[in-house]
Amino acid sequence: MPIRQLQISGVRNLQPLTITPHSGVNFIYGENGSGKTSILEAIAVMAAGKSFRTSQLKHVMSHDADRMELRMSIEDLHRGECELDSLRLKGGDHLLKQNGSVLTSQAEAAHWLPVQIIEPNTFKLLAGSPEERRQFIDWGVFHVEHGFMDQWKTFRKQLKQRNAVLKQKESEWLSVWNAGFVESALTIDKHRRDYLKRFKPEFERILTALDPDVDVTLAYFPGWDKDSELGDVLTRQQERDLALGYTQSGPHRAELRIKCDKQPAAEILSRGQQKTVVAALKIAQGSLFQQESDRRTIYLVDDLASELDEKHRFALCKLLEDLKCQVFITSIDKDKLTDVWQPVASKVFHVEHGRLTEEA
Numbered sequence: 001m002p003i004r005q006l007q008i009s010g011v012r013n014l015q016p017l018t019i020t021p022h023s024g025v026n027f028i029y030g031e032n033g034s035g036k037t038s039i040l041e042a043i044a045v046m047a048a049g050k051s052f053r054t055s056q057l058k059h060v061m062s063h064d065a066d067r068m069e070l071r072m073s074i075e076d077l078h079r080g081e082c083e084l085d086s087l088r089l090k091g092g093d094h095l096l097k098q099n100g101s102v103l104t105s106q107a108e109a110a111h112w113l114p115v116q117i118i119e120p121n122t123f124k125l126l127a128g129s130p131e132e133r134r135q136f137i138d139w140g141v142f143h144v145e146h147g148f149m150d151q152w153k154t155f156r157k158q159l160k161q162r163n164a165v166l167k168q169k170e171s172e173w174l175s176v177w178n179a180g181f182v183e184s185a186l187t188i189d190k191h192r193r194d195y196l197k198r199f200k201p202e203f204e205r206i207l208t209a210l211d212p213d214v215d216v217t218l219a220y221f222p223g224w225d226k227d228s229e230l231g232d233v234l235t236r237q238q239e240r241d242l243a244l245g246y247t248q249s250g251p252h253r254a255e256l257r258i259k260c261d262k263q264p265a266a267e268i269l270s271r272g273q274q275k276t277v278v279a280a281l282k283i284a285q286g287s288l289f290q291q292e293s294d295r296r297t298i299y300l301v302d303d304l305a306s307e308l309d310e311k312h313r314f315a316l317c318k319l320l321e322d323l324k325c326q327v328f329i330t331s332i333d334k335d336k337l338t339d340v341w342q343p344v345a346s347k348v349f350h351v352e353h354g355r356l357t358e359e360a
């Protein structure tokens, strides 16, 4: 599933560039501020329609550009070949195309680009909000269950309508809305449960390979009292929901609880250990995706040397190698990039003041 060709223009400090990345590992090195992360960011924007560094895409567009253009040629053994084009104008207009035809949904581009990101913000997954961990589970479900996005949209619509009824205090209509809400909530819940059942053993395997001394458990909380039926919970909480004007329970409140000795892992583990757990989550997710879809994940790995020590970097790179997937990995120091890899099929790129060159 590699990116065969990548064209970027109008992104941060980067000079317009066209590269033909390796289908294996792509090492990108350069000084602080040279533009390494911006290359990963451009790929992430194409895959997810958002950046991992800022919530506002206008910050990704070069100060002196009036447009940001991203183009990728993708080759997928199962899906065939595809050209994705994304054009964003300074005013905010966005045009996304696949093989020249306009796409109305970012999800379609995302299906072509199963991208996993490991960068400093990713390492906050453990300590961050439950929403981040919900999104983590949903990435796994989305990339395997193609109907999931529509089911998720249906659920969001049901939730919005139920909340509108709650805000209007129209309690006589609630039982009508509850039926649809429960039905779509249980569909989402089932997908997540099934996914985590398959995910857990893979996560344990990867975590052991990264660091056998770190022991954590994953527990799924569906977003309501797990010993009760959701319909009963809604009835029980109706008065409070009406007072608050929103629905307190449901899949929008689900949580992946990551624990160590029955305590939240973020409270117990060292920062380095937390990073190891997050890396294991990310690698296990990509690995499971590959097993279940027979497609390849694309890994964007930023500045690993400043996040993990050599032993853990070595273990992580070995796992990525075993996945035989396409990797874009950055570092300030060329030696720190390559020293933890076995001889591997790769290309090396150097970035200097936003200009990218491929090394022979």
Ligand SMILES: Nc1ncnc2c1ncn2[C@@H]1O[C@H](COP(=O)(O)OP(=O)(O)OP(=O)(O)O)[C@@H](O)[C@H]1O
Binding pocket: 011, 012, 013, 014, 030, 031, 032, 033, 034, 035, 036, 037, 038, 039, 058, 059, 060, 061, 062, 063, 064, 303, 332
């Ligand atoms: N919108 C923008 N337009 C132009 N330049 C920008 C914009 N936003 C950021 N920059 C500059 O672009 C560069 C972006 O650097 P980037 O974060 O990609 O570098 P890096 O090589 O990953 O650095 P580090 O090693 O410090 O993480 C910085 O020099 C920054 O000042």
